[in-house]
Amino acid sequence: MSEPTRSETGEAREELRRDRRWEYLLIAQAVFAVVIIAAIVFVREAFF
Amino acid sequence: MTPETWLDIGYNVLVVVLLVLVATGAIPVVTALIHFLAIPLHAVINHYKKAEPYFPNVAVMVPAWNEGAVVGTTIERLLALEYPAERLRVYVIDDASTDETPQVVAAKAAEHARRVFLLRREQGGQGKAHTLNHGIRIVLDEPWAEAILIMDADVIFTPTSLRRMTRHLADPKVGAVSAYIAEGSGDPNYMTRFIAIEYVLAQLASRRAQNVLGAHACLAGGAQLHSRENLEAIGGAIPTGTLAEDTLATFESQLHGRRMVFEPHAVVLAEEPGTIDALWKQRLRWARGNVQVSSIYRKIWFRPGHGVHHLGNIAFGASWFSIFLLPFFMILSSIGLVGLLLLQSDLASTVFRALWVTAALTYIFSMLIGVQLDGRIARLSWREAFLFPGAISFVVMIAALFPGLIEEQLPAAFGQRLLPEGYFWLTLGIYVWISVAMLGAWLARRVEKTRVGRFLSPLLVYLVGYGPLLCAITFDSYIKEWRKADASWIKTEKTGRVMS
Numbered sequence: 001m002s003e004p005t006r007s008e009t010g011e012a013r014e015e016l017r018r019d020r021r022w023e024y025l026l027i028a029q030a031v032f033a034v035v036i037i038a039a040i041v042f043v044r045e046a047f048f
Numbered sequence: 049m050t051p052e053t054w055l056d057i058g059y060n061v062l063v064v065v066l067l068v069l070v071a072t073g074a075i076p077v078v079t080a081l082i083h084f085l086a087i088p089l090h091a092v093i094n095h096y097k098k099a100e101p102y103f104p105n106v107a108v109m110v111p112a113w114n115e116g117a118v119v120g121t122t123i124e125r126l127l128a129l130e131y132p133a134e135r136l137r138v139y140v141i142d143d144a145s146t147d148e149t150p151q152v153v154a155a156k157a158a159e160h161a162r163r164v165f166l167l168r169r170e171q172g173g174q175g176k177a178h179t180l181n182h183g184i185r186i187v188l189d190e191p192w193a194e195a196i197l198i199m200d201a202d203v204i205f206t207p208t209s210l211r212r213m214t215r216h217l218a219d220p221k222v223g224a225v226s227a228y229i230a231e232g233s234g235d236p237n238y239m240t241r242f243i244a245i246e247y248v249l250a251q252l253a254s255r256r257a258q259n260v261l262g263a264h265a266c267l268a269g270g271a272q273l274h275s276r277e278n279l280e281a282i283g284g285a286i287p288t289g290t291l292a293e294d295t296l297a298t299f300e301s302q303l304h305g306r307r308m309v310f311e312p313h314a315v316v317l318a319e320e321p322g323t324i325d326a327l328w329k330q331r332l333r334w335a336r337g338n339v340q341v342s343s344i345y346r347k348i349w350f351r352p353g354h355g356v357h358h359l360g361n362i363a364f365g366a367s368w369f370s371i372f373l374l375p376f377f378m379i380l381s382s383i384g385l386v387g388l389l390l391l392q393s394d395l396a397s398t399v400f401r402a403l404w405v406t407a408a409l410t411y412i413f414s415m416l417i418g419v420q421l422d423g424r425i426a427r428l429s430w431r432e433a434f435l436f437p438g439a440i441s442f443v444v445m446i447a448a449l450f451p452g453l454i455e456e457q458l459p460a461a462f463g464q465r466l467l468p469e470g471y472f473w474l475t476l477g478i479y480v481w482i483s484v485a486m487l488g489a490w491l492a493r494r495v496e497k498t499r500v501g502r503f504l505s506p507l508l509v510y511l512v513g514y515g516p517l518l519c520a521i522t523f524d525s526y527i528k529e530w531r532k533a534d535a536s537w538i539k540t541e542k543t544g545r546v547m548s
Binding site: 004005008009011012013015016019020022023024025026027029030032033034036037040041043044047048 | 085087088090091094096097099100101103130132135208211212215256313409412413416417420421449450451452453
């Protein structure tokens with residue numbers, strides 16, 4: 001039975017690190033969404 | 049007490065009852081908001097810390113019934129996955145196909161000896177779970193497989209998707225992992241674009257939240273990777289007897305104390321229905337399955353504190369029943385608003401605005417999160433993201449968010465003014481709209497097969513919304529289950545037009 005090669009394991013490890021890091025973007029995305037919501041609420045309160 | 053006093057009490061009680069009815073409309077909104085607020089927490093509450101490169105022997109189970117057009121490509125793509133070749137075997141379970149499926153698979157098995165296997169059932173038609181179990185039993189009889197991947201014959205795994213899933217099985221507490229099934233039709237139309245954005249919200253967004261909550265409603269049946277131990281623990285087979293075999297397998301796995309993981313970076317492409325009728329049939333099956341699951345597990349809902357699983361979480365139960373009972377909530381809310389309009393129109397206006405402003409902000413927040421999660425789908429489906437609740441509801445949201453804009457400033461721009469009578473009827477129309485929208489969705493299906501349906505049906509769906517269309521299907525599922533209508537498995541028609 002063939003073992004995974006070192007490069008396969010290395011790639012998989014790098015992929016895992018990358019995907020894990022990507023998840024931190026969720027915080028920035030949520031902050032962006034909150035800023036847009038805040039802008040809408042501001043317009044509502046200020047002009048309507 | 050005088051009769052007037054009794055009348056006053058009755059009147060006040062009625063107003064409170066109507067307010068409660070309106071408030072039911074806020075339940076799914078608030079639940080969705082909480083769910084979406086949990087998504088950023090996935091940055092820190094996830095399973096990546098316990099995952100590591102791991103390449104178990106994987107037996108891929110491909111149930112196939114008349115999949116001759118797609119199964120050859122599916123096999124070739126599976127064999128081309130970036131995964132150690134000798135650790136991957138493909139088992140196609142042919143459910144007594146009447147087309148060329150067995151011949152196609154047999155040729156592939158001859159070409160890729162000991163990597164591709166044909167398992168033929170001479171009598172089929174019992175549904176996907178029975179077909180899968182035929183293969184699972186054979187695979188579990190041998191010690192080779194350490195993990196079993198359950199999939200659909202027409203889905204396409206992207207090259208790194210499998211190894212992105214197996215890495216979570218390095219943690220023995222994980223029983224199953226599912227991937228992100230993205231809509232991938234080669235020739236998308238309005239319906240597949242709506243489904244694409246729905247899948248972003250229901251999977252990339254919602255299942256991340258479920259990862260955070262520690263309880264999963266359903267790992268997608270098109271890409272469900274089980275550890276051998278997990279499958280053996282739940283009886284060595286996929287539970288049968290319902291129309292939601294993937295949901296049942298997910299629940300059973302959790303009840304046996306194993307953790308479920310959704311892996312958002314493992315992407316699988318699938319061809320989804322391109323017509324209302326095809327969508328209706330597919331989702332009716334799912335919705336009826338959910339009715340059955342709600343009843344089967346009636347003793348676990350809203351009972352937190354269970355040491356083994358988190359299915360009793362309040363947040364999880366609220367999320368499940370918000371979707372399950374959404375049509376009821378919409379109808380009750382409409383009844384409450386109309387009742388209040390007749391009794392106390394100012395109060396009706398206040399609660400309407402509170403409800404719709406919350407709904408509008410939740411919708412905007414969820415869509416802003418959703419479109420950032422999958423750039424390809426955002427570019428493909430941005431119109432459908434805007435019009436997910438329907439163009440009319442979109443206008444109602446604008447009316448609620450910016451008081452006076454629609455009912456006063458817009459007519460004034462054309463030198464018009466809304467008369468009190470017109471204002472009343474407009475208000476009444478808006479209050480009942482969330483319920484009427486479901487009727488509009490039903491009508492869109494009815495006209496789809498007529499001569500004008502090709503244009504009218506998409507127009508109606510854009511007007512009434514894709515969300516109300518799903519609600520109408522859920523409502524239909526209540527009726528079908530109540531009537532105990534025929535529950536035989538109806539396969540979703542596929543044409544093999546998944547993008548390459």
